[in-house]
Amino acid sequence: MTIVGKTKSSPGFVRSRWLLTGVLGIYFIYTFLPLIYVITASTKTNPDLFTSFGLWFSSDFHLWQNLSDLFTIQNGIFLQWLWNTFYYALVSGLGSAVFATFAGYAFAKYDFFGKKFLFALVLGAVMIPQTALVIPIFLLLSKIGLLNTPLAVILPSLVFPPGVFLMRAYVDEAVSNEIIDAGRVDGAGEFHIFSSLAFRMLMPGVTTVFILSFVASWNNYFLPLVVLNSTEHFPVTVGLAQWYASAVSGSGGSLLFTVVMAGALVSILPVIIAFLIMQRFWQGGLGAGGVKA
């Protein structure tokens, strides 16, 4: 937007600029309250957590001790949880991004029998309550002996319908029909056109779907809660929630309160940092999905 110098410095503009910035500033403080809390809480001793003010540090800086407790409790199971979370999210993210790209490409560039019906089915999938799916998945997995294995979390997470809508919209925009037709005229097969012409143009879209699916899997709680029962397979969400429950009910000893906070801090930092680095992709992707939907 080209704002002319004169209007920009007018008192009216400056006043409303400060006013609106102030409105955003208030919400910013609200957004960061829990994050400040988790940072200060993980630097405290457990007694200090109760006696010192929640949104500021206490005199005794206990972060390193809490972190060392976090990574040694129960034979260092927390590190295993972090790795599990990363591994499940990475495999589901990659798999669902690739499959969604294939499917989105088919929906965007071909006419075929049953297209509308199939797309409506994929679209309708978002309305299905989690319990309606996860409970039968639990029963079916137990029948084939996959319960309580990494695959029990990974395989269902490979189905990521929002990725399909997104890729359909993205393919529409990024790959012109002329390019595909030119490839056909040159005698290239449909897969050759896809792999050597289209896929490269789709990379930003694929990355976006990967990030969204990765985050969805990273944040998932209900599925792993139901299909896993041994602690060594837990992702961080299920593990920390279990520690939290035992801390609240007092059965795990009061030490756990600050350790749970340290665990929360360690588990959200990598994702927040990754988000900051890759913001170009998720912003574009959410935008495309929202505008097209």
Next chain:
Amino acid sequence: MSETAVQRRPRRRIIVNKRIAPYVFLAPFVLLFVVFLIVPLIYAFDLSVFKSALVGGTRFVWFDNYKRAFTDANFWAGVGLLLKFGLMQIPVMLGFSLLFALILDSGVVYAKSFFRISFFIPYAVPAVIATLLWGYMYGPAYGPFSQLATAIGWPKPDFFNDNTILPSIANIAVWEYMGYNMIIYFAALQAIPTDHEEASLMDGAGAFIYALRIKLPMIIPTIIVTIIFSIIGTLQLFSEPYLMINLARNVINSHFTPNLYAYTLAFTGQQYNYSAAISFVLGGVVAVISYAFMLAANRGVNK
């Protein structure tokens, strides 16, 4: 490109024709979709028309479980609670999202991209961790709100009683998803071609009113979509109340929300059949409410 047409390739490629190609592209996704979505749904439906009893084993009962669900006060109490929750949470959340998107889009604030990114950060925090953090903050012993209240001589706020539990959970949901919806609105607003000349002539307040009058009506379809997704998400509420059970034992019971109810029926009561019926009825409720909202919204837009 044209070279390939002239020179024959030494190796023959698998040339798949246009008719078959889409099915091949779709195959992996559709296969997984069928195995992990359609089959479980059919299986759940199959479960829902049977009943297992200690005496007589499992038998086919037609729609008995559905009849029971339709008259189950626990289930409908959960649905009613979520409707109340949604009416409280969705307008606040989307109202903020829209307001901030309009402010950011009108370009009259300092540090635009700083705010845009900051507001989105909670989306990167898993719902479980967000609930945990707010659960700590709400705490009567070490929560900063209670500490502040005590410091200035007020009674400690109680975030976990009958009247406050819904706002307490709603706050977590607003915190989590406001930024996500804001980004969607912001992108929709940015996609509208603007008359640069016209906008540039306006001062700050003028630009904001311009956004409200001219731009807001143009993103109504996007707003409708976000409302529908919020309705669907609200009716599926599970993690937040489930994790807060220990904090609010007297208020959050095992049928607090329909998903919590279905979960409890299945995993503490082993009533898989009835649990499946509850899930299906919930799915029906979600579809009916979303569809009704869509109809109402379309009528409103076309008027």
